[in-house]
Amino acid sequence: MLLALTAVPAWAAIDIYQFDSDAQQDRFHRLTEELRCPKCQNQSIADSDAEISQDMRERVARMIREGHSDEEIVTFFVDRYGDFVSYRPPFNPRTAILWVGPLTLLLLGGVGIVVLVRRASREAEEDEQ
Amino acid sequence: MSKGTNPWVFLPLAAFVALAVLLASGLGRNPEELPSALAGKPVPEFSRPSLLNDRTLTEELLTGRWQLLNVWGTWCPTCYIEHPYLLELARDGVPIIGLDYKDEDAKARDYLAEYGNPFREVIVDADGQLGLDLGVYGAPETFLINPRGEIVLRHVGELNQRVWDEKFAPVLQQAGEAPGVTP
Numbered sequence: 215m216l217l218a219l220t221a222v223p224a225w226a227a228i229d230i231y232q233f234d235s236d237a238q239q240d241r242f243h244r245l246t247e248e249l250r251c252p253k254c255q256n257q258s259i260a261d262s263d264a265e266i267s268q269d270m271r272e273r274v275a276r277m278i279r280e281g282h283s284d285e286e287i288v289t290f291f292v293d294r295y296g297d298f299v300s301y302r303p304p305f306n307p308r309t310a311i312l313w314v315g316p317l318t319l320l321l322l323g324g325v326g327i328v329v330l331v332r333r334a335s336r337e338a339e340e341d342e343q
Numbered sequence: 344m345s346k347g348t349n350p351w352v353f354l355p356l357a358a359f360v361a362l363a364v365l366l367a368s369g370l371g372r373n374p375e376e377l378p379s380a381l382a383g384k385p386v387p388e389f390s391r392p393s394l395l396n397d398r399t400l401t402e403e404l405l406t407g408r409w410q411l412l413n414v415w416g417t418w419c420p421t422c423y424i425e426h427p428y429l430l431e432l433a434r435d436g437v438p439i440i441g442l443d444y445k446d447e448d449a450k451a452r453d454y455l456a457e458y459g460n461p462f463r464e465v466i467v468d469a470d471g472q473l474g475l476d477l478g479v480y481g482a483p484e485t486f487l488i489n490p491r492g493e494i495v496l497r498h499v500g501e502l503n504q505r506v507w508d509e510k511f512a513p514v515l516q517q518a519g520e521a522p523g524v525t526p
Contacts, residue, residue, distance in 0.1 A: 252480035265445060266480045269471045294381060294478030326354075 231275040238278050245274050245287055248302060252295045381494050386412075386486075387476040394443050394451055394465035404464060406492035409520050410438040411485055413462070413502070414474060416446040417454045419482040425501045426458050432507070433461035441465035444474045444482050487511055489518070 233239045246260035251267045259267040259274075270291070277287045291299045303309045386405045393400050405412060413429060415422040433439055441462035443451045448467060455462075468474050477486070478497075487496035496514055498506055 265471070266475075269475050273472070273475055293384075294476070295480065322358075 231271075233275075233278065241284060242275055242278055245278075245284060246271055248288070248300065249274070249291055250299050250301050252299055258301065381478050382497060383493060383495075385491070385493050386488060387473070389466070389473050389476070391473060392467045394441070394448060394455075394467050395460075395462075398464075400464060400466050402492060404440060404466075405488050406490060408438060408490050409515060409518065410440060410463075410488055412440050412442060412488055414442045414444045414477075414479050414482050414484040414486075416444045416482050417450045418446065419444075421501050422483050423458075425483050425503070426461070428503050428507075429461035430459050438463050442468055442474065442477075442479075444468050444479060445471040487514060 231242060233242065243260065247258050249259045249270065251257045251259050251262040251264055251270075253264045253266045254262050257264075257267075259270045273290075274287060277290065282290075288300060292304075297303045297306075297309060303312065305313055386402050388402050390399055390401050392398075411432070415425075429439060439461050441464070443465050446467075446469065448469070451465070451467075455465075466473070471479075481499065483501060485498045485502045486494050489495050496510060498510060500506075
């Protein structure tokens with residue numbers, strides 16, 4: 215019990231970045247969750263132990279301390295690694311199908327159902343007459 | 344229904360086939376190959392020591408002629424495989440600048456002494472921050488840089504004869520540059 219209380223949390227050993235404020239700390243956590251490790255496909259740079267992720271975390275921390283905005287930091291990485299690096303891909307011609315595709319399919323399906331139901335009920339009425 | 348087959352009946356099938364074709368076309372692609380985001384942009388500014396001498400190297404090193412920038416490290420297994428081809432290119436007169444990425448200087452010098460040096464200069468990037476500026480996420484990577492110091496092409500992975508013929512040679516030919524001949 216005592217041991218559990220005194221043990222250093224595991225994450226503290228990974229890497230420690232000093233920030234001037236809690237707000238900066240929060241931004242660091244949010245940004246590193248939002249940026250994707252280019253080497254490991256399905257991990258954010260906060261989760262990944264890859265060398266490139268360590269370097270990217272270091273750069274994010276530095277840019278926050280230097281006073282860059284969140285947008286500037288994300289743009290810096292997107293300029294270098296492409297939209298791939300962001301877990302919130304922007305809306306542009308290359309990503310449009312991702313954003314619009316599911317909604318379009320849903321609408322098409324909905325319209326299809328409405329058309330079918332209406333026709334069926336009309337035919338049922340005709341049969342009654 | 345006696346009015347013949349309604350053509351709309353085939354819509355779901357058509358939609359399914361279209362989606363299947365779209366998704367199947369994605370299967371053959373290598374998900375590790377990221378688009379070359381920096382293509383067309385100038386090489387970022389830098390000031391780094393040389394591995395080979397006492398000079399301090401800057402982005403000016405990468406201007407004035409067509410040349411390759413090859414990112415390597417002694418920790419990178421594919422770099423050993425690629426190395427003989429780099430030596431061959433260098434022998435043919437293709438200027439290659441090395442970027443020793445996240446490596447130890449002593450090991451890197453030993454490597455070049457043992458396997459031969461294809462590089463005209465080698466930029467030391469021990470902490471990997473210049474690599475980050477270039478969008479490097481592994482090694483080897485090879486950039487083709489034009490005389491204005493702009494990145495024209497980027498290849499991730501091993502550079503070999505096939506990649507050279509398919510990707511690099513056409514660009515150089517279009518630029519009126521016979522591969523290997525420096526202006």
